[in-house]
Amino acid sequence: MHILVQKFGGTSLSTSEAREHVISHIRRELDNGYQLVIVVSAMGRKGDPYATDTLLDLIEQTGGSLSSREQDLLLCCGEIISASVLSGLLQHQGISSTVLTGAQAGFRTDSQFGNARILDVVPSRVLEELEKKDVVIVTGFQGQNLNGEFTTLGRGGSDTSATALGAALRAEMVDIYTDVNGILTADPRIVEDARALPHVSYAEICNMAYQGAKVIHPRAVEIAMQSGIPIRVRSTFSNSEGTLVANPEGFKDVQTGVVDRYVTGIAYVGNVTQITVQSSEPSKGNLQLKVFQAMAENAISVDFINVTPTGVVYTVFDSDARKASSILESMGFLPQILSGCAKVSVIGGGINGVPGIMAKIVEALAEQGIQILQSADSNTTIWVLVNKEDMVQALRALHTKFELAH
Numbered sequence: 001m002h003i004l005v006q007k008f009g010g011t012s013l014s015t016s017e018a019r020e021h022v023i024s025h026i027r028r029e030l031d032n033g034y035q036l037v038i039v040v041s042a043m044g045r046k047g048d049p050y051a052t053d054t055l056l057d058l059i060e061q062t063g064g065s066l067s068s069r070e071q072d073l074l075l076c077c078g079e080i081i082s083a084s085v086l087s088g089l090l091q092h093q094g095i096s097s098t099v100l101t102g103a104q105a106g107f108r109t110d111s112q113f114g115n116a117r118i119l120d121v122v123p124s125r126v127l128e129e130l131e132k133k134d135v136v137i138v139t140g141f142q143g144q145n146l147n148g149e150f151t152t153l154g155r156g157g158s159d160t161s162a163t164a165l166g167a168a169l170r171a172e173m174v175d176i177y178t179d180v181n182g183i184l185t186a187d188p189r190i191v192e193d194a195r196a197l198p199h200v201s202y203a204e205i206c207n208m209a210y211q212g213a214k215v216i217h218p219r220a221v222e223i224a225m226q227s228g229i230p231i232r233v234r235s236t237f238s239n240s241e242g243t244l245v246a247n248p249e250g251f252k253d254v255q256t257g258v259v260d261r262y263v264t265g266i267a268y269v270g271n272v273t274q275i276t277v278q279s280s281e282p283s284k285g286n287l288q289l290k291v292f293q294a295m296a297e298n299a300i301s302v303d304f305i306n307v308t309p310t311g312v313v314y315t316v317f318d319s320d321a322r323k324a325s326s327i328l329e330s331m332g333f334l335p336q337i338l339s340g341c342a343k344v345s346v347i348g349g350g351i352n353g354v355p356g357i358m359a360k361i362v363e364a365l366a367e368q369g370i371q372i373l374q375s376a377d378s379n380t381t382i383w384v385l386v387n388k389e390d391m392v393q394a395l396r397a398l399h400t401k402f403e404l405a406h
Helices: 016-031 052-061 068-092 124-130 157-169 202-210 218-227 248-253 286-297 318-330 357-367 388-401
Strands: 003-008 035-040 097-100 107-109 118-121 135-139 142-144 150-152 173-178 199-201 231-235 243-246 265-278 303-308 311-317 336-347 374-377 381-387
Touching: 003 016, 003 157, 016 035, 016 068, 016 173, 035 068, 035 124, 035 157, 052 068, 068 097, 068 135, 068 142, 068 150, 097 124, 107 157, 118 157, 124 135, 124 157, 142 157, 157 173, 157 218, 199 202, 202 218, 202 243, 202 265, 202 336, 218 231, 265 303, 265 318, 265 388, 286 311, 286 318, 303 374, 311 318, 318 336, 336 388, 357 381, 357 388, 381 388
Parallel strands: 003 035, 003 173, 035 135, 097 135, 107 142, 173 231, 199 243
Antiparallel strands: 107 118, 142 150, 231 243, 265 311, 265 336, 303 311, 336 381, 374 381
């Protein structure tokens, strides 16, 4: 079988016009000889009748006391509606199709309702249906635990469903359709000359996704990377090839010339608070251990961590800052709190071992009078913390300095 998995997000299915584009992509790939498995999200976004966020609002309107098990039952309805509507449209146009829930498609998960992890995908029913139908439509974002209960996979779950199913079916490709034309060098709402990238590595897009780019969920990329399944991120509203995500050796078929870049893109996370906890003398790890244990015990996510012999510097989301400060003060610490920060990330597979990258970052920001509050780096990413009021200017300056518009 030549199997292609296509995933269509909420905006791709939200209007009759958008759904016509979806059908055109399906028909094109059928004409290309593929057997198609379609993974769908709930239709639309918050405010649209069947969107996931709209269903969540229903829970708040009825007191907000629905258990996590029953909440997952409700949220599964969005994808089921979406899949059924698409199946009806395909049947009307002479394309035979059938709908399978995540459970029927073979998704087995743990029992963490609301954010379940996939334990296994056994797609035998999908393969059986492909023998009889042109298209098999699978509801994304959902599965079934070992007790037969519906579960949902958390934010980005439909992306994760698509790549996991692609891996289980040994598909040739997973196409992620969205409302942008591939993966861009920066957020086009902020950086006007951001451009679509023809290809990026798994590691690069994982880092971009973790650092704020919202085109594809990092869990989905990690599954594809582990199984070696290429991904294309494409626009529902054009026939562009979009961005290929694969191992670098997989780019040879799409390169039209020599590509030698250090930096792939710029991403950001806003609304973070920097917390500094210091001691006047080396603590032999006791201070650091107490701080991070306290954060973990209170379910406060920490990021951008710098540990020194005398203390720690880290960030939390603004929404957790007051709680974190109160906890630290109750422990006898005197934390320094700097709210209104943003983390800006410079990402590229060519950064590692290349001298001068940090110098260019500092130069770009210094030229704009932007203060760097904290920095860190890894093999593929350099992070700088800046005041949130400087974030937009920092993104544009770095995009220009690394010539990402060309």
